Amino acid sequence: MRPPEGIRLGPGREFDLIRVLVGASEALPPGILVGPGDDCAVLDGGLVASVDLSVEGVHFRRSWISMAEAGYRATAAALSDLAAVAAEPLGVLLSMALDPGEAEETASSIQSGATEACRGVGATILGGDLSRSPGPAVLDVVVLGHSDRPLLRSGSVPGDEVWVTGWLGGSRAAVESWDGGKAPPGRLRAAFVHPTPRIREARWLAEHAPLHAGIDLSDGLLGDAGHLAAAAEVALIIDPQRLPFLPELEAWSGERDECLRLALHGGEDYELCITAPPGALGPLAPAFEKEFGIPLSQVGEVADGRGVRLRGSLGVKGVPHGGFSHFEGRKNG
């Protein structure tokens, strides 16, 4: 028996709770390479597994999206954890707790969306569970994958560069638009409804460069960068000027500070944030963008220290922890 791989997460009440739970559980037995605290558990032989809950009224609302879209989104979010560790998908288990009065129709809709998300990355629905629920619809998606060399959260070293795929902040903008009573513009709606699990992107990057660490952006860049920093006991310095935004986001928000807030604190972009040695990713960016049709952007670097800091006109400054916590304030309605 050896101790767990270290439950080093960024700050936040949700993560405090996870720390308590993990602290209460057993040391990792032989055969378990990575336990709680990374994007996936990793078992001997390279099996990786993760699970992602999606709760109506917390993660989505029916006034915003269809149940097929909820099924797609919940499954894509779960598959994104496979992208975070650069794993190939094997399959998905889909559980649904539904109002019995609408179970057939709702389950079929969710399933169709989940199947679409799986098909996009070559995964299969292997099974699942169904229950009635006296409350909101609850979707729970388990993803199983394989990686001979899973990309963990813990490998960053000072001097590394910090990169992100795609565009940030759009998903949160869609939520705030709905919250304000307006339908979001098409590409912002799509950022929320139809995220692409960056599995092909992650594997392409892992094949072409010596990646040090990775995470998918579910809690907002500040929160997730905080997890990378905590896992490696380093500091991540983020340069707000370099964050990639959709033109539609800049038009919608009206000012760049708003885009920044959405990207840093918003969450659920399901893009990747990775660290790699200096010069490893820059030369690959044009080929990446050509292959996948999304940008690959350096947004900062790794330094000695702890936590996440922002580079600004006044130099580097510390920031209070960011990111969404399920147990602080509200998320997505």
Next chain:
Amino acid sequence: MRPPEGIRLGPGREFDLIRVLVGASEALPPGILVGPGDDCAVLDGGLVASVDLSVEGVHFRRSWISMAEAGYRATAAALSDLAAVAAEPLGVLLSMALDPGEAEETASSIQSGATEACRGVGATILGGDLSRSPGPAVLDVVVLGHSDRPLLRSGSVPGDEVWVTGWLGGSRAAVESWDGGKAPPGRLRAAFVHPTPRIREARWLAEHAPLHAGIDLSDGLLGDAGHLAAAAEVALIIDPQRLPFLPELEAWSGERDECLRLALHGGEDYELCITAPPGALGPLAPAFEKEFGIPLSQVGEVADGRGVRLRGSLGVKGVPHGGFSHFEGRKNG
């Protein structure tokens, strides 16, 4: 690509729905040996995986059991699917959707119960997910295991014997006792609250005898025998006189017909129902009972035909489908 392993389930609205869902999903790709419709999915290399939902107000009530007991029970129920395929447990992923006002305390309680269930069978909690929920507490337990020769639902042939482990009907009796406003007697309460996933028992049986098929008793003996019958396209003939009951159940229910109803239709006993060639298990029963402290009882046999039939004083008769469906009537309150 080859077609799914056959989604042959017994009758019932819940299973009709599963049939619709599975029919809508993809054929099984290479690397997936068993997909939806068995107790676990089985992947190349012998990895098995399953998931089990537990919803407050559907599967349990807080007026009946503590949240630690709910955590134990949900995890034991999920681990029981590993027993059904005679797999060794690797680990568990535990998801919880909880009221944010009580998340810390409730999550810790659930976790302590889940850890106890894992410890009992040598499993480890590998990770999970947490969300707030505006509705009832929802627990979702993923189990991962390994078996070089998973025991499937589909292997029964006419002439086989049908056997069950342990005692039947106790779990449902506890629910009916609570429903009637009374605390159930200790051993009946324990049957509901503290089921033992029969993992050691399943592996012992698989090592000592050429088992043909297996399932764990979650839907009641009639429902689960119906799955075995459907999976192998045979009939299972159950002899009500041979069903094993706790003395406490006979005392509580007052008459044997009540015990029968609970065992046949009740569900959630989490005992095993297995089929094996004639004479394979009988000689092992004394050693099994000595090893595990529970009976191993022949309760019927496999015959040509379809479905489940009951042997009675008037000979063998067909029965309407039994077992619990989440989408027909109510379960556990």
